[in-house]
Amino acid sequence: MNTVIKVENLSKQYRLGQVGTGTLSHDINRWWHRLRGKEDPYLKIGEANDRTQRGNSDYVWALRDINFTVQHGEVLGIIGRNGAGKSTLLKILSRTTAPTTGSIKIKGRVASLLEVGTGFHPELSGRENIFLNGAILGMTKKEIKQKFDEIVDFAGVERYIDTPVKRYSSGMYVRLAFGVAAHLEPEILVVDEVLAVGDAEFQKKALGKMKDVSSKDGRTVLFVSHNMTAMKNLCNTIMYMQHGKIVEIGQTDTVINHYLTHSEINSEMVQSFAKPEDAPGNEFVKMKRIEALPILANPFDPITIETPINIEFEFWNYVPDKELNLSLHLYTPTEECVFNVYTDAKLLPEGLNKGVCEIPAHLLNDGIYSVSMMIVAERAYSLYNFEHVISFEVNEKRGISGWHGKHAGIVRPKLNFNFV
Amino acid sequence: MNHYNSEGETWDLEIKPKVSLFSLNLKEVWHYRDLMLLFVKRDFVAQYKQTILGPLWHVIQPILTTLMFLLIFGKIANIPTDGIPPVLFYMSGVTIWNYFSGCLTATSNTFVANAGIFGKVYFPRLVLPLSIVFSNIARLGIQFGILIIAILYYALFKQVPVVFGSQWLLLPLLVILMAGISLGLGIIISSLTTKYRDFSVLITFGIQLLMYATPVVYPLSFLSNKSYAWIIYWNPLSAIVEGFRFALFHTGSFTYSSLLYPFIFMIVVLLFGAMYFNKVERTFMDTV
Incomplete structure (x- = not known):
């Protein structure tokens, strides 16, 4: 090798903002330092380049x-x-x-x-x-x-x-x-x-x-x-x-x-909590477990576009007097919502409850998806929204074509599309 | 993995923040000579695509300028022309001046106009201004052809003899001086423009003003006793334009030694320009 x-x-290092009169004064200052054999005064400043945070300095280090x-x-x-x-x-x-x-x-x-x-x-x-x-x-x-x-x-x-x-x-x-x-x-x-x-x-x-x-x-x-x-x-x-x-x-x-x-989205396929005291949620509901369960012949196989996936959600309910329903949002990494599905609303007993959402095979395109689970009361307001709690990756089915790129589209349903 | 790496390894290229002021890399420019020729061709071909008259514009433009000068400076202002027929006098001035102004306008815009290419691939940046100087030589050639036709016309029909002699050998030298000075000034201005756009505003009317400070529409002899003559004498282009007419018509107050000043001027702006260009080309994408 x-x-x-x-x-x-x-x-x-990059200088941010407009080039204008400020540039000239910095240039002159820089030149004056160099003339006296000193180091460039603007090289000492500058901050890490995090575009999401507003910085104080006009100079950033891109590398x-x-x-x-x-x-x-x-x-x-x-x-x-x-x-x-x-x-x-x-x-x-x-x-x-x-x-x-x-x-x-x-x-x-x-x-x-x-x-x-x-x-x-x-x-x-x-x-x-x-x-x-x-x-x-x-x-x-x-x-x-x-x-x-x-x-x-x-x-x-x-x-x-x-x-x-x-x-x-x-x-x-x-x-x-x-x-x-x-x-x-x-x-x-x-x-x-x-x-x-x-x-x-x-x-x-x-x-x-x-x-x-x-x-x-x-x-x-x-x-x-x-x-x-x-x-x-x-x-x-x-x-x-x-x-x-x-x-x-x-x-x-x-x-x-x-x-x-x-990345900011939780990339685990499961989150679970043994006791309500440690679990996320509030005085109305607490999450016990949420899990994406692919239905695979061999548990070590990757999830592909041909794999059905169940999203299981268990939670502690403290409001037995209200009609509740679950609302699930599925997102792409760029925060596009693929779909929003919900259960019927009904009165649930106090304590542990469980909901399952079945995502069929041949629905999602390959890519990474994250799940948000919301608990809605009286069909009207949200009791709690567990945002981006789990995510899973759907892989391309290898070997069906020689193409390595991504198929276009958010979903990739298998529809009846034939020559007749 | 790096068992074979020793400290004394040789690298083909080292990218560093600063390079020596004089590392012009002319060898690399030579390696890209095909690119230079293609740029010349591109400039020439692309300019007149979708025009009806095409390259004829190279002919029309100097003729119209000559007629305009003839009217304003010859007829209205009545400025003498050193005994040269006025049409030939103005046309010769326009020919050499157009070369200078064409080169300078285009080279001074090198960085800004080509930021798109420069931002994506590396090639020695000097290739572009050089290609401009060469493509303008083609234009100069066409205009010079028209000038020759005009001279022959005057010789045949107006009994103005053609003064063909050894002084014609001056012409290539004068073109080289013009090319060198416009290239040098052009790359200095293009380097300044990357940060301060003020210079691109300056250049358009600066060239116009400079033309009046150069004996294009009047002969140098016209100024002999004027108090402001020093401006024209300090202008290195004066001797070149005057020399151009001397070479063609053997008139005017031209001496060979007057070319020493433009020559030194050319060397200085070329050296300084190349140094500055060399410094700016490495980081101009951050400021342009």
């Missing part, structure tokens, strides 16, 4: 003291919430901006796919743009000529090759752009969220190409995405970042699980 990227004490190495042929996935510093890191690596302190040492040529289609000129034809784009990405004319047919073939735009790209559909545009980038032959490929664009067929092609690049050609790939399925399929190693720092680097499944656990 051979280290191809070595990142040492890398930090990047703070990052250290890691990447081996030859490794596919490193970088995950983290928005603003964790992933893109900043890739930008420094692809030299579109310089670090504030620290260094990166690299062996081999780096090419970035920060956004496909960079430098495409709408007025130029597909052919002209292939050459221009290839040259921007660092290929020589000769190299592009050699790859030209392959690129056109990959993009599937032969008919339109001499049409200005402004006449292309967005899909064709992206395919052509990715085609050029994918046929570069860099030793290190940096990819940021290319999978967010394009149709299913293209995503499959793009991911397949990336896989080829790493496994067949032995190239190193750095890959940022929010698509955990793609991450699991492609990466040997995952780096989890938060607020400009590395939380963990390690084996793909382990780190992804930690990442999902660390």
